[in-house]
Amino acid sequence: MQTNKTINETIKIFHGPQHPGITGNMSVELDLAGETIQRAKTHVGYLHRGFEKLVERRTVIQAFTIVCRICVPEPDINEQNFAAAVEDLAGIEISERAAAIRTMVLEMARIGALMLWMGGQASSVGLDIVPQWCIADRDLILDLFEELTGGRVYHMYIFPGGVRRELPEGFLEKLSNLCDHLEKRMERYDKIFFENATFQKRAIGVGIVDKNEVIPNGYSGQVLRGCGFKHDVRKDTPYLLYDRLDFEIPVRNEGDVYARALVRREEIRQSIGLLRQLVLIIPDTTGEIMQKIPKHRKFKLPKKETWVKLESGRGEMGYYMAGDGSEKIRRMQVRGPSLIHAYALLERLLVGSELADVAMIMNSLGICPPEIER
Amino acid sequence: MNILASLQPQLCDKFETQAFDLKRDDLAQVIVEKKIWRAVMDYLKEEAGFVTLLTITCTDWIEEERFELNYIFAHETKRCDLMLSFSIARDGESVQTLTDRWPQAEVMERDLHEMFGIVFEGHPNLASFALENWHHTPPLRREFDTLAFVNEHFEFRKGREENVDVKAEAKRLRALKKAKAQAEAEAKKEKGADDADE
Amino acid sequence: MKEGFLIEQERLEHEAAASLKSSGLINDIIRYFRKKSIFVLAYGTGCGAIEMPPTFTSRYDAERFGIRGAATPRQADVIVVSGYLSFKTLRRIIHTYEQMASPKYVIALGSCTINGGMYWDSYNTIKQLDKYIPVDMYANGCMPRPEALLEAFIALQKKIENDEEPSGWERYLENIEWYRQNQRAVLGEDIKPAYEADWYTEGR
CATH class of the missing domain: 1.20.5 (Single alpha-helices involved in coiled-coils or other helix-helix interfaces)
Incomplete structure (x- = not known):
């Protein structure tokens, strides 16, 4: 009897990597007592490509083409971070117009990433109609990206020194129409998803983050704002054109899955507002979209180090970069928000919660595995 | 008043810093010797308000025979970041762990141990992070040649006949x-x- | 001793697989239905997984061709290897592929599965997928658009209907030694699944 009991105390389950409820290619090792999780352990490395090594072997311009692949749902933040770090090291100033176009691209990418999150979050609670809608709406943003850059997912548009192409004719008008469309759709999403009784019952009071841990442990993005801290890199240390734009930081106090969802809903609204302002600002901006940069082999970075960061759709994303006087980058390190969220946060949040909530909690943290292991 | 600008005299009075480099309004780098880095870090955390550990990075300066470790901290107001740098020997020198101060240091140190082979004293579990069954040189060290490794382990498909x-x-x-x-x-x-x- | 998945497939799936080969009206009907109900395993192995949701949702709507997702490998017909594979994922892919019931097919996306692609000099990704598991269809691009993915699926349906050349799973069973040798060369001796045949071993 005694031996039976010890054997049956916990069951070990690998949640992923092949699992429909996991965000990307990673896995969580769970020790279960019944339905309750006793211990959770994150495993990553399924997507490790060694970007940091590959970048060391390439010239700056060659490295630029691969950095966008570090995070797939929202690649433009990587391009911006890479470009900002190179510009900081090489001392290049971009023009006002390039900054405005970059801001627009980043906000479009943010809406796209949040739409994709909405699909994942809804299907994790079994609302299958929401992904059908919002992934189609995200495709409208991708269409605009395709017109602007030529690529649906990977754009390779934000280049050190500016942006690669001028806006196509009539682009801002289309963007403005898209904003109208998305604003209308957001009301429908409120009804079908955010105010849905199923989602509310599942999400309220689940996955509550300890507020004392938030600042020291470096949680960021919606986790931070869902716990009542009014911080956003766009406001705290403004980059590009954000200090000229008018927007609010949405905050909720509950710290649970539902609070994070509401913060994201408000962020989509704010981003639409930002795009509307940019549509008005961009025609008046001046300057070359691309600064003169040295030729391929002569693009050398001085022996200096820098650290740049920005606000991605999931939180604060930073790049550390060191040059060594040659045409190759000495070291580049990517620090995305998911690294801390998937380890320090997720492993704590899961303990004591139910097996059925694992997918929902993971989605609400917005974990993106490729940026954890690079 | 800028936080970093006012920090500079205080920090340089208190400790023997090798350099205080104010890079931007929101970023500064402090270079210290390895023996005092814990004390500087404690000061930054307890008194100067740099309460968040953002990341730990390592740069391999192979020609100078050293690793440069960079601990990047964020201020509690989130308005500026500080890089605390010191050098260690490339081989055989270990560093004290930070897992007792910040739980997120656990995974960052595991990453550095795997990629550079740096040993962190007092770390609870320096198991592999992203790689599996890796017995080669730690891949981010400069002497590891990834192209040679690829050529040794893989062959590429031949191009088309008419390829030129x-x-x-x-x-x-x-x-x-x-x-x-x-x-x-x-x-x-x-x-x-x-x-x-x- | 034979490995578990080989015995399982011989015992349980041999007849179903043989029916694919033989001709006749009933078998034509079986092939037609097989072609029109393709269940795709929900395993996003790489970048290309980002184009799977658009393919399966309302805008591109792969379900009109009878293509939809399946949660577990036991119920899936197709595994989409969406881009580069690190060693760690390759191990899981082999494990997953061997769990799937034949007839089963592999679609490989992007340039990475053909010759390494962007990551040709990376120390942690494999370069040619078809040395480790058999590939039935490649969709080119980095990454392929949803239209390209759909085209790959439809080409696969044609292949299922015509059934002329041996499918990937047949090649895998025939040349298991060759595949195992390649897998061992990169993964070491202990490729999962390390399990031996248990309840379905000979003589039980």
């Missing part, structure tokens, strides 16, 4: 273009000579 060497082809096209231009110029010259004759 890009450099040779470019050379051939250039020569062709030159010959054509020359021929044209000569034809023009002859024509010009003919015109003159007439």
Whole structure:
């Protein structure tokens, strides 16, 4: 009897990597007592490509083409971070117009990433109609990206020194129409998803983050704002054109899955507002979209180090970069928000919660595995 | 008042910093010697308000025989970041762990241990992070040649039969273009000579 | 001793697989239905997984061709290897592929599965997928658009209907030694699944 009991105390389950409820290619090792999780352990490395090594072997311009692949749902933040770090090291100033176009691209990418999150979050609670809608709406943003850059997912548009192409004719008008469309759709999403009784019952009071841990442990993005801290890199240390734009930081106090969802809903609204302002600002901006940069082999970075960061759709994303006087980058390190969220946060949040909530909690943290292991 | 600018005199008075480099309004780098880094870090955390550990990075300066470790902290107001740097020997020198101060240091140190082979004293579990069954040199060290590793372990699919060497082809096209231009110029010259004759 | 998945497939799936080969009206009907109900395993192995949701949702709507997702490998017909594969994922892919019931197919996306692609000099990704598991269809691009993915699926349906050349799973069973040798070369001796045949071993 005694031996039976010890054997049956916990069951070990690998949640992923092949699992429909996991965000990307990673896995969580769970020790279960019944339905309750006793211990959770994150495993990553399924997507490790060694970007940091590959970048060391390439010239700056060659490295630029691969950095966008570090995070797939929202690649433009990587391009911006890479470009900002190179510009900081090489001392290049971009023009006002390039900054405005970059801001627009980043906000479009943010809406796209949040739409994709909405699909994942809804299907994790079994609302299958929401992904059908919002992934189609995200495709409208991708269409605009395709017109602007030529690529649906990977754009390779934000280049050190500016942006690669001028806006196509009539682009801002289309963007403005898209904003109208998305604003209308957001009301429908409120009804079908955010105010849905199923989602509310599942999400309220689940996955509550300890507020004392938030600042020291470096949680960021919606986790931070869902716990009542009014911080956003766009406001705290403004980059590009954000200090000229008018927007609010949405905050909720509950710290649970539902609070994070509401913060994201408000962020989509704010981003639409930002795009509307940019549509008005961009025609008046001046300057070359691309600064003169040295030729391929002569693009050398001085022996200096820098650290740049920005606000991605999931939180604060930073790049550390060191040059060594040659045409190759000495070291580049990517620090995305998911690294801390998937380890320090997720492993704590899961303990004591139910097996059925694992997918929902993971989605609400917005974990993106490729940026954890690079 | 800028937080970093006011921090500089205090920090330089209290500790023997090798350099305080104010890079931007929101970023500064402090370079110290390894023996005092814990004390500086404690000061930054307890008194100066740099309460968040954002990341730990390591740069391999192989020609100077050292690793440079960078601990990047964020201020509690989130308005500025500080990099605390010190150097260690490339081989055999270990660093004290930070897992007792910040839980997120656990995974960052595991990452550095795997990628550079740095040992962190007092770390609870320096197990592998992203790699599996890796017995080679830690991959982010400069002496590890990834291309040689690839050539040793994989073979590439051969290109198509009609594939041409890009450099040779470019050379051939250039020569062709030159010959054509020359021929044209000569034809023009002859024509010009003919015109003159007439 | 034979490995577990080989015995399982011989015992349980041999007849179903043989029916694919033989001709006749009933078998034509079986092939038709098989072609029109393709269940795709929900395993996003790489970048290309980002184009799977658009393919399966309302805008591109792969379900009109009878293509939809399946949660577990036991119920899936197709595994989409969406881009580069690190060693760690390759191990899981082999494990997953061997769990799937034949007839089963592999679609490989992007340039990475053909010759390494962007990551040709990376120390942690494999370069040619078809040395480790058999590939039935490649969709080119980095990454392929949803239209390209759909085209790959439809080409696969044609292949299922015509059934002329041996499918990937047949090649895998025939040349298991060759595949195992390649897998061992990069993964070491202990490729998962390390399990031996248990309840379905000979003589039980």
